């Protein structure tokens with residue numbers, strides 16, 4: 001099935017000495033996340049031309065093969081929705097597991113405090129911490 005492809009558009013003119021040029025700078029180097037070893041830039045007009053070109057080709061493809069285009073878009077939407085649902089289900093399961101865990105931890109510190117193994121101030125501190133976490137979790141579960 002034919003799919004619209006990127007094709008690079010060369011822009012004339014020098015790069016850094018033209019004050020009319022604007023750039024996007026990659027932040028990976030500054031963020032120090034290990035993705036980029038050097039700082040680098042891309043010209044805004046270059047990326048604009050690239051996106052416009054891609055859009056033009058996509059529209060051309062859509063006008064030639066309307067049914068296929070609709071199918072591609074719908075399939076892609078469906079895939080995204082499915083991925084999001086899966087992610088939400090996983091997060092919900094994790095939150096529910098942690099919620100139960102907190103109930104057990106709460107019982108433990110309550111018992112420890114009742115049996116004199118946990119000082120009152122420690123108990124209150126931990127209880128407040130678990131309350132906060134559980135309130136945040138339940139906000140997400142609902």
Ligand SMILES: [Zn+2]
Pocket residue numbers: 026027028029035036040
């Ligand atoms: Zn980079």
